[in-house]
Amino acid sequence: MNSRSTSRSKPQALRMRMKEEARAAILDAAEQVLAEQGLQAARMDDIAARVGVSVGTLYNYFEDRQQLLEALRDVRGGELLAQLDAELERSQPSPYRARLHGFLRCILDYSRTHFRLFSLLLENSLQRDTSREGELDRHLKMWREVSLRLEHLGQQGVKEGALRPEDASHYPAMLLDMTHGLVLRQLLAKQPVPTDELLAPLLRCFLEGAAPR
Amino acid sequence: MNSRSTSRSKPQALRMRMKEEARAAILDAAEQVLAEQGLQAARMDDIAARVGVSVGTLYNYFEDRQQLLEALRDVRGGELLAQLDAELERSQPSPYRARLHGFLRCILDYSRTHFRLFSLLLENSLQRDTSREGELDRHLKMWREVSLRLEHLGQQGVKEGALRPEDASHYPAMLLDMTHGLVLRQLLAKQPVPTDELLAPLLRCFLEGAAPR
Amino acid sequence: MNSRSTSRSKPQALRMRMKEEARAAILDAAEQVLAEQGLQAARMDDIAARVGVSVGTLYNYFEDRQQLLEALRDVRGGELLAQLDAELERSQPSPYRARLHGFLRCILDYSRTHFRLFSLLLENSLQRDTSREGELDRHLKMWREVSLRLEHLGQQGVKEGALRPEDASHYPAMLLDMTHGLVLRQLLAKQPVPTDELLAPLLRCFLEGAAPR
Amino acid sequence: MNSRSTSRSKPQALRMRMKEEARAAILDAAEQVLAEQGLQAARMDDIAARVGVSVGTLYNYFEDRQQLLEALRDVRGGELLAQLDAELERSQPSPYRARLHGFLRCILDYSRTHFRLFSLLLENSLQRDTSREGELDRHLKMWREVSLRLEHLGQQGVKEGALRPEDASHYPAMLLDMTHGLVLRQLLAKQPVPTDELLAPLLRCFLEGAAPR
DNA sequence: AATGAATGAGTGTTCATTCAT
DNA sequence: GATGAATGAACACTCATTCAT
Structure with a gap:
């Protein structure tokens, strides 16, 4: 039939x-x-x-070399976002700090595999001659998506009383920057360090500050 | 004679x-x-x-294109270090927090002018095919120098009781990462923001933490 | 059976x-x-x-691209010859001048539709690297066929007393050349001109000459 | 100094x-x-x-291949025009028929050397994808220049009473077409024929017509 | 020391042709 | 017979580098 x-x-x-x-x-x-x-x-x-x-x-x-590179960036970016969303979903019931930890670990792990790629492609996007406008935007948009999720997470933190609300708008950027740096340094390091050993001081400093209480 | x-x-x-x-x-x-x-x-x-x-x-x-680029990197790196040293010299008598502020402002200001260069040259150094070994090191060495000065500054902070000593080894990296990110974001932003407005939340979060006391 | x-x-x-x-x-x-x-x-x-x-x-x-193009040329050439023969058949009883007019009109009309093709394929035949020898000949053979028919027609013209016999051998070429030019000029012209308006001066000049009698 | x-x-x-x-x-x-x-x-x-x-x-x-070809076309075209003008200058005092003969001989001689080039480049201009508009025009402009000179010559012919004025506007095209064909046929011929032997019947037919007087 | 024309290896891209399904 | 993905030789063009003037 x-x-x-x-x-x-x-x-x-x-x-x-x-x-x-x-x-x-x-x-x-x-x-x-x-x-x-x-x-x-x-x-x-x-x-x-x-x-x-x-x-x-x-x-x-x-189409051509450029499109291949862009596709690579988009696909890998999408994969990262998907993993982040999955992690957020999984950790839904957990408190802020644990969820943040999980979130950053996700980025760190994914980046360990693909960071060099992201770094190269960011560079590619920074080149001026890209005829296709909004090219750079495509790359930034992905990171803005990551930021967005961090903001949502931050709101939970504020509600829980785990975060001071005043500088909340700066937190996503700071966290991403520090994570970014962590990855880069790992990339250059001779031997790798377990993810959680890297994250612990980061989180401690971020939440409790460098100054003694 | x-x-x-x-x-x-x-x-x-x-x-x-x-x-x-x-x-x-x-x-x-x-x-x-x-x-x-x-x-x-x-x-x-x-x-x-x-x-x-x-x-x-x-x-x-x-000698060739590569050497020209390397010279450019080295010269600009040297200039940054010189300015940082001058700033440290100038702020010698001040307390840790003020000196740190001045130090980071130096980096931020210098990078605003030359960041794109540093970014590009970092990329250049990351390329694998560099026949000249130790190429990457030359670039990193500069930032290690900056880190070194931040460590020294950190020791003053610890002595002053302004910093907890446990994670002291991580502070330089974190501060540099966040500053780096600040510069990058400024580079991509439409209109610039005064340096101190950028640094204030960074320092506040770094020293006092994101969590309420 | x-x-x-x-x-x-x-x-x-x-x-x-x-x-x-x-x-x-x-x-x-x-x-x-x-x-x-x-x-x-x-x-x-x-x-x-x-x-x-x-x-x-x-x-x-x-077989391949080349053979396809050759087939195209041969088929279209064959069609033209067929149309010319039909026209000659049809105009059998008419006097020379009328028959010549009809003959040229046939070429002009057919070429208006397919001239670009003929032009392109002539070019193709002129390329030197054609491994298949006698390639050019195939293209020329078609036009020689056309010429042949014009010669026959010319013989009628001579018999009728409509043509001077001395230069008879040159007439086919001249007529074809002028017709060819007519088509090319029409191809490049913005708006088309009725066939007969084009042919009238051609025939007049060809038969009676440009000089006053 | x-x-x-x-x-x-x-x-x-x-x-x-x-x-x-x-x-x-x-x-x-x-x-x-x-x-x-x-x-x-x-x-x-x-x-x-x-x-x-x-x-x-x-x-x-x-600039690129295309520009090279165009330059070639323009230069050769310019040379032809220069030779034609020189010939016209030289033959100034002569009667129409002689001047026309000289003019066509010029074209024939120059084309014998460069005709294949002209033919190829005309083809090149006919290709549709030429992004640079007016490309075709550049090629036609040259032949229009030649036509122009033939028109001037024709006016002399009319004044002398050597040409009937009615179809005067068609003469340049016809003459060029026949000359063009002459060259092409010579190109394909095994052995060359002296220029004047080619031109004689052409001029005779053009001026006096194919029909007996 | 400055010049800038010449060099030529290197690379992205095209497209006629093939052949496994 | 039809399909269309795979093939890979071919070619225009670039640009760091050299060197005669």
């Missing part, structure tokens, strides 16, 4: 799935090469070789 | 001075072009045109 | 017919794309898209 | 001269390669190799 319809829709679905997987494979390869060689040195040929296809194939999936 | 020697040394000194001025002029031009066009787009020809000389001349003063 | 043979030959004939129609459809599409995009810009993908099939299909009907 | 000014202006003049000669050399090489390989097959590398320089050098003299 519906044998015909399925005989058409299934292959299409299959095509879609394979196309998506191919895109993902390319993005993975691109990230690897980018991390190894840097933004400029990462040649399309290198990326193609990494995936195990020929250059032309890359252009079947992405 | 030494008339001869001076008749030689003076012109030599003059030569030196002129050579130094030429180098400085090139570095200034390079920074401008870099800030405007980005790291990749800044061509040697552009820099030469900005100084008003021909490409060949650039190569009389710098 | 021959029921079997027909049971085989009919479907074969059907196949043939469909194959021919498919080829024709491809050639039509090719001509459109060629006229719109030019010889180089006309990509196999474009042609396929215009027919509504995929690239691979094109290669089921033509 | 003016030793300084000359010490500067002379080298500048020298530079200019050399620059012009280099451009001319490139254009010559380009024309050769174009004639041999065709419009598409003529690679920048080939042209460079023909001049004996490297690719980059070509781009010191011409």
Whole structure:
């Protein structure tokens, strides 16, 4: 009965799935090469070789080099946001401090894997010659989304009496900056340090201040 | 007596001075072009045109493009350190908090002018293919110097009883990260905010913490 | 009796017919794309898209791009010759001048539709690297056929006393050249001029000369 | 006194001269390669190799491939016009028919050397995708200039009573078309025919008509 | 010391052609 | 027979670097 319809829709679905997987494979390869060689040195040929296809194939999936990089940024950004949301969902019942800890750990962990990418792509966005306007915005928007979630979390903190409300608007930025720095330093460090050992002093200082009480 | 020697040394000194001025002029031009066009787009020809000389001349003063960029980084880094030291010298008699404030303001002000440069050059250093090893170190060394001064300052803070000693080793990094973030955000902001308005909440949160006492 | 043979030959004939129609459809599409995009810009993908099939299909009907273009040229050339022959047949009883007029009108009309194609394909034939020798000849052969018919017509003209016989060998070329120019000029003109208005001065000058009698 | 000014202006003049000669050399090489390989097959590398320089050098003299081709067209067009004007000047006192003969011979001779170029570049101009508008116009403008001179000549012919005035407006086009065809046919012919042998029947037919008087 | 034309390796991108499904 | 993703050779163009003047 519906044998015909399925005989058409299934292959299409299959095509879609394979196309998506191919895109993902390319993005993975691109990230690897980018991390190894840097933004400029990462040649399309290198990326193609990494995936195990020929250059032309890359252009079947992405308009050009720039679009490939942008897609990579968007996809990885989306993944981070998804993980953050999942974490927030999971920690819903917990108190502010615990949730904040979980949130930052998420960023730290994800960034450990992908930070070099973010760093490179931020740099890419900072280049002036980007003809496509709003290019930079796309990158910032992601971090603004992260900030937004931190603000929400901060509101909970204020309600709980765990945060002073006066400087609340500055907290997201400060937390992100310190986390960002943490990641960068880990990236440059010889041997890694467990996430929680890094976060503990950060949170302590952030919440209780550097001055003795 | 030494008339001869001076008749030689003076012109030599003059030569030196002129050579130094030429180098400085090139570095200034390079920074401008870099800030405007980005790291990749800044061509040697552009820099030469900005100084008003021909490409060949650039190569009389710098081995190659890479060395020029490194010189630029080193010079600007040295300038920052010099200003920081001057500020520390000036504020010697003041209490910890005031000195810290002055110190960070120095960084913020200097970075406002040169941050884009630092950002670009950090990126440059992060590229893996740098044949010259220890390249990255040169860049980090500068910031380690800044950190070092912050540590010294921290020791004063601890002595004064203005800082809890437990996490003292983390403070420089945190302060630098937050300052770094401040600069970046200012760079992207439409209109600038007075330095002290930016620093006040930072210092308040850092010293007294985000939690109510 | 021959029921079997027909049971085989009919479907074969059907196949043939469909194959021919498919080829024709491809050639039509090719001509459109060629006229719109030019010889180089006309990509196999474009042609396929215009027919509504995929690239691979094109290669089921033509060896390669070059053969497709040649087929297009040959088919259109054949059509022109057929129309010319029909016109000559039709005008058999008429006097030379009328027949010549009809003949040239045929060329003009056909070229108005397909001239851009002929022009592009002539260019294609002029390229030196054509590995297949005698390539150019195929294109010229068609025009030689046209010339041949003009010569025959000229013989009639001479017999009628309408043409001086001395330069008869040059007339076909001259007529074709002027007609060719007429078409090209029409192609570039903003608005078209009725065919006969174009032909009248041509014929007048050709037959009676530019000098007063 | 003016030793300084000359010490500067002379080298500048020298530079200019050399620059012009280099451009001319490139254009010559380009024309050769174009004639041999065709419009598409003529690679920048080939042209460079023909001049004996490297690719980059070509781009010191011409924006890009397209501009090089356009320059070639403009220069050759200018040369033709200059020769035509010289011929008109020379033949000033002669009667119409002689001047026309000289004029066409000029075109024929020049085209014999450069016709293939003109043909290719006309084709190039006909391509639709030329982003630069008025591109085609530049090419046509040259031939319009030639036409213009033929019109002037025609006016002399009318005054002399050598031409009937009615179709005068069509004469330039017809003459050019026939000459154009003559050149093309010569190009394809195995062995060349002396120019005057080609022109004689053309002029006879044009002036006196194909019909017997 | 300054010049700037020449160099040429390097890279992104295109597109005719193939072939597994 | 039709499909369309994969292929990879080809080519225009860039730009750091050199060196004769």
